[in-house]
Amino acid sequence: MVEETEGVRLQKVLAAAGIASRRASEIMIDKGRVEVNGKVVTEQGMRVDPERDKIRVDGSRIPPPRRHIYVVLNKPRGVVATLEDPEGRPTLSDYLPRTRERLFHVGRLDTETEGLIILTNDGELGHRLSHPSYEVRKTYMVEVAGNMDNKTFRRLEKGLRLEDGPVKPDKLKLVSRTETRSLLNVTLHEGRNRIVRRMMEAVGHPVDRLSRIGIGPVRLGQLPVGQTRDITPEELGALMDLVGL
Known part of the structure; x- marks a missing residue:
């Protein structure tokens, strides 16, 4: 936890995350619905470090402000799960939004398998999601x-x-x-x-x-084949919890 003279007011962090307006966030704090680093907060004016402190509303993790890109793709069948292919076959790059950031895919998905694949430039989250010790389902x-x-x-x-x-x-x-x-x-x-x-x-x-x-907590839902979407804040918070970030 940062010192009281540093950081950002908690209600401002909640508002910036799209949870509620500042006034509605203050009411949630009054009702004991907000936790910071495992402790319920009921007093107004607390300052937090949104990059480091673990903030929850009604038990759900609020992820820090995004410094990385997190994308879900519904990979079509027959597409090679790589960003480049020397044989000229269709790859994930053909379906990704244009960005200056280089993304990488998380985990395996063979060419004939379709469906959900996560792409990101967050190396630590990607590593943990792929590592067998975290047993991501x-x-x-x-x-x-x-x-x-x-x-x-x-x-x-x-x-x-x-x-x-x-x-x-x-x-x-x-x-x-x-x-x-x-x-x-x-x-x-x-x-x-x-x-x-x-x-x-x-x-x-x-x-x-x-x-x-x-x-893990990310679902393909109704995303059409070949289309992408951003991972939601709720999904991102749950993923971070799942792998201990």
């Missing part, structure tokens, strides 16, 4: 060939042993099935290459279509 919608029976589903749910070690989904849901196809929702904190495809192949149901729809 990724959620996929998976369409596989064939009618997956209950026995096979339970086998997947309990976990499998692949050639490079065991894997067990954090969450698994059978969304629908017909005689020729099954649709599943799979959540994993695994980062191994082609892990979802290899899981399905191991139980005899090769993947026909694979889409990542979530990374």
Whole structure:
């Protein structure tokens, strides 16, 4: 916490973050809805460092003022998950907004997999989101060939042993099935290459279509294929909490 003579008044920080007007922010402080570094604030006039202090409203993290770019892309199928390709194939760069800042993508997404990919120039957040020690969960919608029976589903749910070690989904849901196809929702904190495809192949149901729809608290939602959007303040605050920033 910074000294009282330094920093920015808390209500001004909340207003600048778009939480509420300064007057409405003061009322939230009066009602004990605001925390700074884990302590409820009820007195007006507190000064904070918005870059360093952890500020929450109703338990939700308010991220610091943005010094970096954070973008969500709904990657189309067939696009290489890189910014440049010597073979001239379509890349992420073809779908990004023009910016002077060089962005990099967070984590893997193979060429035939579509869906959510995060791009940023925030090296520390990107590193932590990608590092296996933080166990960031990724959620996929998976369409596989064939009618997956209950026995096979339970086998997947309990976990499998692949050639490079065991894997067990954090969450698994059978969304629908017909005689020729099954649709599943799979959540994993695994980062191994082609892990979802290899899981399905191991139980005899090769993947026909694979889409990542979530990374931690960030969801693809209704974002059209090939389009981008900025990560929301709520998503960014939750991501920072998730990886201890």
